[in-house]
Amino acid sequence: MTPSQSAQPTLRRAAIEAIERALAAAIRSGFLPPVAAGDAPLVIEVQRPAKPEHGDLATNVALKLARPYRRAPLEIAQAIAVELSREVEEDPTATPIASISVAPPGFINLHLSDAALDGVVARILAEPAGWGRVAARRPRRINVEFVSANPTGPLTIGNARGAFVGDVLCRVLEAGGHSVAREYYFNDSGAQIGKLGATILAIRTGQPIPEDGYHGDYTQALAAELPDAVLAEAAASGADAGAVVGSWAAGAVRTGIEASLDHLGVHFDVWKSEGSLHTEGWVERAIERLRAGGHVYVQDGATWFRSTTFGDDKDRVILRSTGEPTYFASDIGYVTEKFSRGFDELIYVWGSDHHGTVARVRNAAEAMGYDREAVRMLLIAWVRFVVDGVEVSMSKRAGTFITLDQLLDEVGVDAARWFFASRAPTSGIDFDIELAKKQSSENPVYYVQYAHARIASILRRAGEAGLEPADSVGSAIEGSAEARLAREIVRLPEVIEDAAALEEAQGITAFATELATAFHAFYRDAKVIEPTEPERSRARLALVAAAQHTLANALALLGISAPESM
RNA sequence: GCGCCUGUAGCUCAGUGGAUAGAGCGUCGGCCUCCGGAGCCGAAGGUCGCAGGUUCGAAUCCUGUCGGGCGCGCCA
Numbered sequence: 001m002t003p004s005q006s007a008q009p010t011l012r013r014a015a016i017e018a019i020e021r022a023l024a025a026a027i028r029s030g031f032l033p034p035v036a037a038g039d040a041p042l043v044i045e046v047q048r049p050a051k052p053e054h055g056d057l058a059t060n061v062a063l064k065l066a067r068p069y070r071r072a073p074l075e076i077a078q079a080i081a082v083e084l085s086r087e088v089e090e091d092p093t094a095t096p097i098a099s100i101s102v103a104p105p106g107f108i109n110l111h112l113s114d115a116a117l118d119g120v121v122a123r124i125l126a127e128p129a130g131w132g133r134v135a136a137r138r139p140r141r142i143n144v145e146f147v148s149a150n151p152t153g154p155l156t157i158g159n160a161r162g163a164f165v166g167d168v169l170c171r172v173l174e175a176g177g178h179s180v181a182r183e184y185y186f187n188d189s190g191a192q193i194g195k196l197g198a199t200i201l202a203i204r205t206g207q208p209i210p211e212d213g214y215h216g217d218y219t220q221a222l223a224a225e226l227p228d229a230v231l232a233e234a235a236a237s238g239a240d241a242g243a244v245v246g247s248w249a250a251g252a253v254r255t256g257i258e259a260s261l262d263h264l265g266v267h268f269d270v271w272k273s274e275g276s277l278h279t280e281g282w283v284e285r286a287i288e289r290l291r292a293g294g295h296v297y298v299q300d301g302a303t304w305f306r307s308t309t310f311g312d313d314k315d316r317v318i319l320r321s322t323g324e325p326t327y328f329a330s331d332i333g334y335v336t337e338k339f340s341r342g343f344d345e346l347i348y349v350w351g352s353d354h355h356g357t358v359a360r361v362r363n364a365a366e367a368m369g370y371d372r373e374a375v376r377m378l379l380i381a382w383v384r385f386v387v388d389g390v391e392v393s394m395s396k397r398a399g400t401f402i403t404l405d406q407l408l409d410e411v412g413v414d415a416a417r418w419f420f421a422s423r424a425p426t427s428g429i430d431f432d433i434e435l436a437k438k439q440s441s442e443n444p445v446y447y448v449q450y451a452h453a454r455i456a457s458i459l460r461r462a463g464e465a466g467l468e469p470a471d472s473v474g475s476a477i478e479g480s481a482e483a484r485l486a487r488e489i490v491r492l493p494e495v496i497e498d499a500a501a502l503e504e505a506q507g508i509t510a511f512a513t514e515l516a517t518a519f520h521a522f523y524r525d526a527k528v529i530e531p532t533e534p535e536r537s538r539a540r541l542a543l544v545a546a547a548q549h550t551l552a553n554a555l556a557l558l559g560i561s562a563p564e565s566m
Numbered sequence: 567g568c569g570c571c572u573g574u575a576g577c578u579c580a581g582u583g584g585a586u587a588g589a590g591c592g593u594c595g596g597c598c599u600c601c602g603g604a605g606c607c608g609a610a611g612g613u614c615g616c617a618g619g620u621u622c623g624a625a626u627c628c629u630g631u632c633g634g635g636c637g638c639g640c641c642a
Contacts, residue, residue, distance in 0.1 A: 050585070060584060066622070073622075105622065107585070150642080192642075302640050313569080313638080320640040327642050355570050356637045381571065382635070422590095423579060426571060428635060430578070435591095441604070444590055450604050457602055465601095502582060510580065513589070520605060529601045566604075 008123065010134065010493045011096045015057050015110055016044050018095040022083035023061065031079040033069060046110075048491075055101065055109030056487060062106040073106025081108055114477045117486040121546045122472035124489070128549040132492040132557075136177030136500070143338050144170050146349035147261070147268075148185040151253040152196050154218055155260045155404040157392075157431075161383050163404070164420040164559075166349040167266045168505045169378070171557050176500020181343070182267065185334065187274040188250035189243070196253075197246025200226060201234060216401065222249050260404050264413060265559045272337075274330045283325055283333030286368065287318060290332070295367040305332075310363035310372075328357070332364045335375065345374045347503070352379040352426075378503065381428040402433075411436045414560045418445035421558045422509035444513055448551060449563055451516035454523065455548040456564040462529050462541050469541035476539035481525040485543060488518040489550045496557070505558065512554040519547050 009017075023044075026032045042064065049058045062077035069076060081100045088097050096116030101109045124131045146166025149159050170180045187193070199213035203223035209215060230248045234241040254271075261267065277283050287303070290296045295306050301321030305328075308315055318329040338346050350358075358377045366372040385392045385402065392402060408416060410433065419436065422444070423429050436443075462468070476482055495511040528540045552562040 045582095045584095047582095047584085050588090054585070058585085063584075063622075103585075105585085187642080190642085300640080304640095317640045322640080324640085326640070351636090352571060353636055354642095358570085379571075379636095384635090419578095427579080428572065432578085435578085442591065446604055447590085450602085454602055454605085461601060498582075504582095506580065507582095510589080517589095523601080524606055527601065565602085 008493075010497060011112060011116060011120070011490055012046050012057060012494045012497075014096050015059075016046050018084060018087065018097060019044050019046070019059055019061060019080065019108070021087065022080045025083040025086075026079045029083075031082075032065075032071075032076065049107075049109065054103065054107070056112040057110040059108050059110075060106070062102075062108060066106065074102065074104060077102045077106045077108050084108070084110075112487065112490075114483065117483065117490055118473050118477045120490045121477075121486060121543060124546040124549050125469065125471060125542060128553075131549055132496050132553045133175045134177055134493045134497050134500075140178045140344040141181075141342060142173055142178050142345045142347060143181045143183055143341070143343040144173070144347045144349065145183040145185055147266070149257070150187050150192060151250040151257060152192050153214060153216055153253060153401075155257055156401040157385050157404055157407045158383070158401070160404055160407060160416065161420050161425075162349050162351065162380050163261065163264055163266050164417050165378070165380055165425050165505070167264070168417070168421050168508075168558055169347070169349070169503060171559065172496065172499045172505055172508070173503070175496045175557055178500065181269045181341075183270045183272060183338075184268045185272050185274070186254070188247065188254070189273075189275050193246035193250050194242040195246070196249050197234075197244065198242035200249055201231075201241055201245045204231065218253075222252060225252065263405065263408065265417075272334070274327075277330050277333040277337060278325070280337070282337040283329050286333045286336045286364075287325075287329065289336070289368050290318075290364065293367055293369075305360070305364060305367070307360050307363045310359075310366055312359050312363055316360050328360060328364075331357070331361050332368075335361065335365050335370070336368065339370060345376065348375075348377045350377055350379055352381050355379050376503075378425060380425045384428065384430045386430055386432045387434060407433070414445050414449070415443045417558055417560050418443060418509060421505045424504065424506055444509075445560060446566070448512045448516045448555065449561070449566060451519045452548060452551045452555070452562045453564060453566045455519070455544050455551070458528050458544055459541065459548070462537070465529055465531055467529060467531070467534060467537050467541060469545045470535075470538040471542065473539050473543045473546075476536055477543070479526065481522050482540065482543055485518050485522040485547060488515045489543075489546050491515075492550050492554065495554075499557075508554055508557050512551065512558075515547065515551060515554070519544075519551075522547075 023032070027034050042061070044059060044061050046057050046059045049055055062073045062080060065071075065076050066073040081102050084097065084100045087094055088100070092098075092113065093115070096112050097110050098113035098116075099111045103109055144166060147155070147159060147163050149155060155163070166182075170182050173180050195210065195212055196214055196219070199209050199219050200223045201207075202209050202213065203220060204226050209219075226245065226248065230245060234244040237244050287296065290305060295309065296318070297304055297306060302317045303319035304315045305318050306315050316328055317326050318332065319325055335346065354377075358379070361377075362372045362375045365375045415436065419431070459469070473482060473486065477486055491511060495507050499505055499507045526540060528537060528544055530537050555562045
């Protein structure tokens with residue numbers, strides 16, 4: 001992204017500013033009374049009308065002002081529309097607006113000018129890579145922690161949603177003008193790792209697997225790979241044998257997890273172990289910080305954080321009566337460690353089963369002097385994985401699970417990414433694996449990819465015919481087929497802006513589908529390659545190329561490939 | 567019992583207080599002498615769980631209620 005690209009306001013933003021000027025002008029001229037000093041600042045909302053006859057953009061500002069002004073919304077709308085029209089007439093290049101109309105009960109409908117649409121297309125062609133990215137109004141440095149599965153076994157399909165949602169969230173935030181660090185938190189020591197080690201040791205030495213051990217096939221493979229040196233070290237360590245083998249196994253498992261994530265197209269900037277938070281002193285210092293603030297007390301031999309001060313329903317133990325820190329203590333230390341790296345905001349992508357810990361972590365952050373609003377948890381609802389109508393229950397311990405790798409071998413990364421990106425993270429969803437496989441060729445993702453590939457084919461054929469895209473659509477945009485497609489294309493920055501603000505990705509998939517539909521309609525109505533009409537062909541090729549860049553950039557936000565052919 | 571999430575077309579799901587609630591799949595009916603038919607056009611299909619309330623306007627906000635999911639450890 002270059003400054004020239006990012007500095008361009010969206011068409012929507014330009015429209016909002018024009019409305020603000022018109023409102024101010026209407027007040028100056030006495031048509032409308034001044035805004036009272038005590039009133040909350042008016043936020044002008046502009047949206048895409050559902051119906052094309054309502055224009056390209058619409059604002060409800062007159063409806064909002066009706067109550068404080070005690071005036072009919074239509075009158076207010078007309079007063080603002082008059083000023084908007086005056087500006088458009090005096091200088092048609094001042095705004096992207098070509099015409100204004102007022103509709104009951106008080107909407108102001110705006111129509112974009114062909115010149116504005118053409119200008120955007122020209123910018124896309126001049127700089128396709130940065131197209132769609134926007135400058136954040138308040139850029140933040142954001143830490144996004146996701147997946148964070150402990151290395152006790154391979155990633156399962158239970159981890160799929162968090163991995164994809166977290167990854168797409170990062171891409172969206174970056175495109176929205178923020179800087180993002182992707183972070184994976186894990187515990188490679190402790191009781192569960194010890195049990196994993198004990199399991200592997202038992203298999204390797206021909207003993208039965210412990211009751212509370214891990215029964216998946218992968219432990220067999222790990223046992224076979226266990227180096228003799230580690231085995232010898234374990235034997236020499238006596239009671240800690242499980243921990244020694246577990247430590248080695250955790251490393252091996254993590255390597256496998258990284259490979260799986262790589263296959264998904266998910267990459268992390270930081271891998272942080274829970275143990276390091278202790279050895280580096282973060283937990284200890286965080287507890288001291290809470291203690292200094294008077295937020296800690298000792299009872300029954302344990303050390304408690306007074307979480308109720310901040311609205312929690314009970315206080316929380318941070319040091320057990322044995323002196324051992326709890327998992328929550330690590331969380332607290334981690335908060336300080338993350339903020340020490342200069343982040344403005346921490347986002348945790350958690351399974352919804354962790355919602356009970358949200359309040360205490362935010363409370364601790366507040367108690368240590370951080371803004372609790374800067375600590376945000378995105379709770380991902382569970383996915384019911386269903387095979388032949390029967391839910392598959394996952395247990396790493398019991399060894400009954402489907403790995404992420406298996407799922408993606410069957411369903412495909414692009415289809416799986418689309419499936420999760422197109423659904424709200426907070427809503428529980430069913431994933432029928434058989435159905436997903438069966439319908440994969442009819443998955444909406446292929447509809448979008450097909451549009452991209454079709455454009456690639458057109459551009460190839462045009463090149464063979466000696467036709468190259470023009471620098472812009474020019475006067476050809478006055479055609480209705482061109483204008484309709486252009487109206488979809490130019491929305492990308494607004495879609496990204498909204499997605500980044502909402503920290504959601506569904507809008508991207510919806511937009512990509514609508515753009516693909518718009519392209520297919522254009523393809524039906526407008527013949528692109530027409531050697532006898534080279535100028536019009538070149539203009540249409542420009543528009544088609546802009547559509548292709550837009551599709552490619554939208555798909556890239558989702559981590560989905562944009563094929564040249566399929 | 568308390569807390570968080572959730573209930574929208576036959577199925578799977580979109581829908582940041584706005585105009586006639588949408589998409590994909592499925593069903594039914596049309597469209598290839600022409601740039602890719604993984605496409606296009608059309609039809610059927612909805613008391614937005616239910617009942618109140620706020621608002622000029624509610625699928626959206628509030629209250630209650632019914633159903634589903636998940637939590638409520640000196641586990642992680």
